[in-house]
Amino acid sequence: xxxxxxxxxxxxxxxxxxxxxxxxxxxxxxxxxxxxxxxxxxxxxxxxxxxxxxxxxxxxxxxxxxxxxxxxxxxxxxxxxxxxxxxxxxxxxxxxxxxxxxxxxxxxxxxxxxxxxxxxxxxxxxxxxxxxxxxxxxxxxxxxxxxxxxxxxxxxxxxxxxxxxxxxxxxxxxxxxxxxxxxxxxxxxxxxxxxxxxxxxxxxxxxxxxxxxxxxxxxxxxxxxxxxxxxxxxxxxxxxxxxxxxxxxxxxxxxxxxxxxxxxxxxxxxxxxx
Numbered sequence: 001x002x003x004x005x006x007x008x009x010x011x012x013x014x015x016x017x018x019x020x021x022x023x024x025x026x027x028x029x030x031x032x033x034x035x036x037x038x039x040x041x042x043x044x045x046x047x048x049x050x051x052x053x054x055x056x057x058x059x060x061x062x063x064x065x066x067x068x069x070x071x072x073x074x075x076x077x078x079x080x081x082x083x084x085x086x087x088x089x090x091x092x093x094x095x096x097x098x099x100x101x102x103x104x105x106x107x108x109x110x111x112x113x114x115x116x117x118x119x120x121x122x123x124x125x126x127x128x129x130x131x132x133x134x135x136x137x138x139x140x141x142x143x144x145x146x147x148x149x150x151x152x153x154x155x156x157x158x159x160x161x162x163x164x165x166x167x168x169x170x171x172x173x174x175x176x177x178x179x180x181x182x183x184x185x186x187x188x189x190x191x192x193x194x195x196x197x198x199x200x201x202x203x204x205x206x207x208x209x210x211x212x213x214x215x216x217x218x219x220x221x222x223x224x225x226x227x228x229x230x231x232x233x234x235x236x237x238x239x240x241x242x243x244x245x246x247x248x249x250x251x252x253x254x255x256x257x258x259x260x261x262x263x264x265x266x267x268x269x270x271x272x273x274x
Contacts, residue, residue: 014248021036021235022036022236024252025232033231041135043237044150046142046212062094064090065089066087072104075107078100079105080104090109093105098209117140132158178192196209207223209221220233
């Protein structure tokens with residue numbers, strides 16, 4: 001990706017935001033609009049689950065049935081309180097994992113596809129190498145803090161872009177709510193509600209993923225599609241992620257509008273080609 005997309009003289013100053021790692025990309029033009037410490041290795045929290053989803057899509061069968069283990073049912077952090085012995089479709093569990101960031105759904109997928117979580121994590125790291133994520137390493141499938149578990153805003157932008165190329169992933173993260181139902185007679189239903197507030201508060205939001213741990217702080221990858229452009233924002237350890245994300249995205253769209261208007265004006269004067 002080229003950087004930067006817009007000359008400093010052409011736009012108003014970018015608003016100051018609090019994030020230890022940040023990258024804002026115009027996917028339409030494949031250009032970086034704004035970045036700050038984008039190559040700093042930081043804890044990614046549940047943004048990790050994007051890679052878990054990629055491995056699930058690439059190596060799992062969405063119609064296959066997986067059973068919740070006792071270990072998975074005891075997963076800590078954000079969870080749906082799945083019960084040991086319950087069985088679900090892989091595709092349904094992946095949607096639940098992405099929409100609600102459920103760690104019990106995540107661990108069930110990892111064990112079901114990798115045999116063990118450790119085996120699944122090996123696959124995650126192989127895929128990271130394939131995608132050229134040189135500053136990314138996974139120690140678990142769900143995003144818990146660990147000494148050897150890290151990524152960067154730049155790597156995560158590349159990871160999210162690769163994930164969004166899969167229709168199953170793009171469809172799952174675009175859900176605001178839904179249900180997860182067991183396959184045994186469809187007897188148990190779990191309600192799903194997205195953890196991504198932008199999905200209901202920001203025009204054009206189509207995903208992607210949130211994350212939080214004590215070590216990682218509040219994290220977000222957001223994709224917003226409007227007439228002006230297709231923007232992808234990555235924020236790591238951002239205390240005011242919702243406010244700052246909205247502020248940055250709105251500034252970016254305004255900037256793109258101004259750039260388009262300037263180009264149209266110059267073209268009308270015959271100064272630049274259309």
